[in-house]
Amino acid sequence: MNEQLSAEQVLKEKGFFVTTTSGVSMLPLFSDRRDRIVIRPVADRLKKYDVPLYRRGESLVLHRVIGVRENHYIIRGDNCIERETVKDEQIVGVLCEFYRKDKHYTVNDFSYRLYSRLWVFISPALIAFKKAxxxxSRIYHKIIKK
Amino acid sequence: MKIKKGFVMQKIGDTTVVVSTGELSREFHGMIELNQTAADIWSYFADGLSQEEAAKKLSEEYGISLEKAQEDIAKIANKMLQAGVFEDE
Incomplete structure (x- = not known):
């Protein structure tokens, strides 16, 4: 009960890894320290809309694939502006199920599939809005300071 | 013995695991895997039963002697204690 294994070791040994989400980068889907995710090993290359758990240095990050390239993926959190490039060797596993506010979903559920596609579709407009x-806000604060 | 607020027991296929949520997840990372007996014992403690009451319930539900149930409860409770599952009373 008190063994400390890495996510990679747990996935290899058990075939799944359960953890609680932390941070706000995947809002509105996952809230900080509220929702639980079930990660499973990746069998093949990821597809657009998949949500992999990957290594960024020592950290584990859970963001969405918005583009698949030959040697890497373009990945961005649902609540993020910046995208990043992630290589296959950084991928630890992929989101398969989750408990959001205690309600269980799988990534094959219609409601989730609809959300993920709609969110990726409208995200350029949301990002443009956030940037604007x-x-x-910067201009306003400069004027106020003056 | 009271289980800290924030632990959630989750059934994944045939396996039962416990993970931490909320503020507790800042201090407790990872996942605890439980076999069926450990999951039942966890539920007894989560329901607020004392070690003695839990042993009695385990003995009734599993049809084992009270001594054997006490032994099993003590073993699991000790592991839970080491894993930092219980609140200080």
Whole structure:
């Protein structure tokens, strides 16, 4: 009960890894320290809309694939502006199920599939809005300071 | 013995695991795997039963002697204690 294994070791040994989400980068899907995710090993290359758990240095990150390239993926958190490049060797596993506010979902559920596709579709507009808001906020604060 | 607030027991296929949520997840990372007996014992403690009451319930539910149940409960409770599952009373 008190063995300390890494996510990679647990996945290899048990075939799944359960953890609680932390941070806000996957809002509105996952809230900080509220929702539980079930990660399983990756059998093949990831597809667009998949949500892999991957290594960024020592950290484990859970973000969404928004583009698949020959040697890497373009990945971005649902609540993030910046995208990043992730290689296959960084991938630890992929999201298969989750408990959001205690309700169970799988990534094959219609509601989740609809959400993921819609969210990726509207994200350029959301990002443009966030950037514009940030720009206007900077200008406003400069004027106020003066 | 009271289990800390924030632990959630989850059934994944045939396996039962416990993970931490909320503020507890800042201090407790990872996942605890439980076999069926350990999962039942966990539930007894989560329901607020004392070690003695849990042993009695385990003895009734599994049809084993009270001594054997006490032994099993003590073993699991000790592991839970080492894993930092219980609140200080």
């Amino acid at each position: 808001r940030s720009f206007l």
